[in-house]
Amino acid sequence: MLRHLGADDRSSTRVRLVDAALACLARQGIAKTTVDDIARTARLSRATVYRTFPRGKEGILAAVVETEVARLFSSLAVAMGEASDLEDLLVAGMVESARQIRGHAALTYLLEHEPGTVLPYLTFGELDRLLLCAGDLAAPFFARWLEPDQASRAAEWAVRIVMAYCTDPAPDADLTDPVHTRALVRRFVLPGILALRIDGSPSTRFTSSNRPPTTIKGAAQ
Amino acid sequence: MTSDVRERLLQATYDCVGRWGLAKTTVEDAAREAGVSRATVYRYFPGGRDELISAVVGWEFSRFFLRLYQEVSDAESLEEVMERGLMFAHRALLEHEVLQRILVTEPEILLPRLTTEADQTRTLVAAFLAPYLVRHGMTEGPDLDGTADFLARMVLSYIASPGRWDLTDPGQVALLVRSELLAGIR
Numbered sequence: 001m002l003r004h005l006g007a008d009d010r011s012s013t014r015v016r017l018v019d020a021a022l023a024c025l026a027r028q029g030i031a032k033t034t035v036d037d038i039a040r041t042a043r044l045s046r047a048t049v050y051r052t053f054p055r056g057k058e059g060i061l062a063a064v065v066e067t068e069v070a071r072l073f074s075s076l077a078v079a080m081g082e083a084s085d086l087e088d089l090l091v092a093g094m095v096e097s098a099r100q101i102r103g104h105a106a107l108t109y110l111l112e113h114e115p116g117t118v119l120p121y122l123t124f125g126e127l128d129r130l131l132l133c134a135g136d137l138a139a140p141f142f143a144r145w146l147e148p149d150q151a152s153r154a155a156e157w158a159v160r161i162v163m164a165y166c167t168d169p170a171p172d173a174d175l176t177d178p179v180h181t182r183a184l185v186r187r188f189v190l191p192g193i194l195a196l197r198i199d200g201s202p203s204t205r206f207t208s209s210n211r212p213p214t215t216i217k218g219a220a221q
Numbered sequence: 222m223t224s225d226v227r228e229r230l231l232q233a234t235y236d237c238v239g240r241w242g243l244a245k246t247t248v249e250d251a252a253r254e255a256g257v258s259r260a261t262v263y264r265y266f267p268g269g270r271d272e273l274i275s276a277v278v279g280w281e282f283s284r285f286f287l288r289l290y291q292e293v294s295d296a297e298s299l300e301e302v303m304e305r306g307l308m309f310a311h312r313a314l315l316e317h318e319v320l321q322r323i324l325v326t327e328p329e330i331l332l333p334r335l336t337t338e339a340d341q342t343r344t345l346v347a348a349f350l351a352p353y354l355v356r357h358g359m360t361e362g363p364d365l366d367g368t369a370d371f372l373a374r375m376v377l378s379y380i381a382s383p384g385r386w387d388l389t390d391p392g393q394v395a396l397l398v399r400s401e402l403l404a405g406i407r
Contacts, residue, residue, distance in 0.1 A: 115336065116329030123332055124324055127382035135384070156384050157401050164374040168339040173370060188371060188405035195400035 013052050016042045018067045021060045026105035029114045030061070064106075072100050073137060080138075086145040086193070090185045091178060093138065094162050098175035101166045122167060134159040146193070154193045161189070227265050230255045234277045239319045243274055243330045278334045281319075286345065288313065299353040299406070303376070303398045304391070310380040311388040339377075346373035357406065368406060375402055 020042035024033040035056050039049045053059035079096035083089035101107065110118045120126060135156030142151035161184075165175045175181050233255035237246040248270050252262045266272040292309045296302035314320065323331050347369035351361075359365045379386065379397070387393045 115333035119332035119336060120328035123328075123336075124381050127378075128384055131382060131384040153385065153401075160375075160378050160382075160384065164378045167336065168343060168374065170340070170370075172367070173374075184371070191404040192401045195404040196396070 013044065013048060014063065015067075016044065017049060017052060017060055018063050020044075021064050022068075022106045025064070026109050029109055030117050031114060033057070035060075068104070072097065075100060076138075077141075080141045083141075086142070087182070087185055087190060089141060089145070090158055090189055091182045093141070094158055094175050094181050094185070095178050097159075097162045098166055098181075101162070102169070102176055122163065127163065130163075131156050131159055147197070150193065150196050153196050154189075157192070158189070226255075226257065226261065230257065230262060230265055230273075231277055231280045234273055235281060235319070238274075238277060238323075243323060243327050246270075246274065248273065274330075275334055278331065279338060282335070282338060282342070285313065285317075286342070290349065296353075299350075299357045299403060300398055302350070302353050303372075303402055304394050307376065307379060307388055307394055307398070308391070310376075311383060314380060343370065343373045343377060346376060350376075354406070359407070372402060372406075 017038060021033070021038045023041050024037050028037075035046060035049055038057075038060060039046050042049075049060075050056060053063065055062075076093055076096055079092040080089055083092050107118065122130070135152055138155035138159065139148075139151045142155050145151075146154055162175060165173055173180070175184075230251060234246065234251040237250045237254055241250070248259055248262050251273060252259050255262075262273065263269060266276060289306060289310050293302050293306045296305055347366075350369045350372055351365060354365050354369060355361065359368065379388065386397050388397075
């Protein structure tokens, strides 16, 4: 399909503005960031900003969230796509998302200085929504090894674990560390997923070698 | 006597928050509600409104966990404490009118104050679970500490956001407990 030259222009302007907004948020948070700041950082005019985002700052912030979620999922898809068994899939997905979340400069700034702007989206009913969405998005990766219902629950659980550790970080519970995450996956997650099989449905393939996870030992810490 | 006044002030502040919300409750409101002077409020809470609001969030939080503790402290096994605790805590949160209203109207004020308590809460829940893990056959040490920490994180997560689990259904709670919570615990 042919695309208008203008459409590409608009999308690259959009990306420039989103990235400029991210830089501003990481430096000074939401309250202090103005449309002028974002325009200056992007080296674009105010008029261009409002042509791309007629709602101004509010529209840019919505685009920031949308873009960052899409970026997170595409990096997760790459990390998880390379996994050759369920254990590797869980470790890759959890480590990659923990790294993206903990290493996100704008999110880190907001959680520290303006937590009220972010936490409502990461707790209680909104976390429920996020768990359902993220679980649905991740489920197809799990479906290679699990029954559909088990895949949805397993995917949701993995997302839940990442959120529980990222919103309440502790030095001895760091999911960005693959060694730690693998131990956690072997110890709790694989046996838990096995037990999610309610009805004794037929062979559930957990690893490439078809090894039941309950026999994996020595992963306590 | 002094703790009486403090308790009375916290209860009065809580009542005001229930009526007017976190942002609109003032030192004057709390003083009037408790039947004390403004000066008395400042004697107990020198930081004024801000300190009073933080204190009342912490106070109600502790009361919630005390009720939860009383509800499950006679449980005999790890499975039982998990199942009863999840069901009670989830129902209590849903039925907590002040919390539910503020989550809709002023989450940006409440949630940062709740998360500053996250570390302490998790430690509290983990310490409560540790003896049940010992009774379950684990020996004390880093493995038990790590397991209690994991379970505390999970329990707190499910209580506030059950996702696709229905925590009012005993069958689902039993499955949740024996899969995502306890399957990995020897």
